[in-house]
Amino acid sequence: GDSVTQTEGQVTVSESKSLIINCTYSATSIGYPNLFWYVRYPGEGLQLLLKVITAGQKGSSRGFEATYNKEATSFHLQKASVQESDSAVYYCALSATSSGQKLVFGQGTILKVYL
């Protein structure tokens, strides 16, 4: 079946430093999957951060970027300069074009940004 792997359970970064949260996926369905990053800020519900539905394209939102790399089957989340307000739990997810709107999530990565 389809799967998403986030290798880091927690990442701690100093404010203004750069960030990469790793995400790789495996999709057994025919065609390329749609890829998403969802985020849950403290005290808030899970919400979409960005999505990319075309292989090779880049998505961006709130200073974060992620590029759909179909060769490496990766969708890493990056930010050049993090802020304390970016502290949250980040989930990588995919949906296969053949399975409707079933989102398959990674384990999530807790991001802690300190001053």
Added chain:
Amino acid sequence: AQTIHQWPVAEIKAVGSPLSLGCTIKGKSSPNLYWYWQATGGTLQQLFYSITVGQVESVVQLNLSASRPKDDQFILSTEKLLLSHSGFYLCAWSLGRTSAETLYFGSGTRLTVL
């Protein structure tokens, strides 16, 4: 504006007791509705989805059931809770039928089964 409300916020229940969790979506007509579950330390898994009133599809078997009695309401329930039911339950909605649709999530219900 669309709103999604889940209730209760948290529950502590005994093994073998019944459970009912609810979700209401306001401001959207005929949304697709979903239940997701996350065990402590686990990943979010889709449990059920519904594209119309009275129709619910099961995705993962966990001795739970779901119903959609009204267009804007989605209920998750069981007659006998197991310890393994503990975790975080999320309701979500979307509008379109494609796999690229964004899902909009509620704030969730934290369930502890003792």
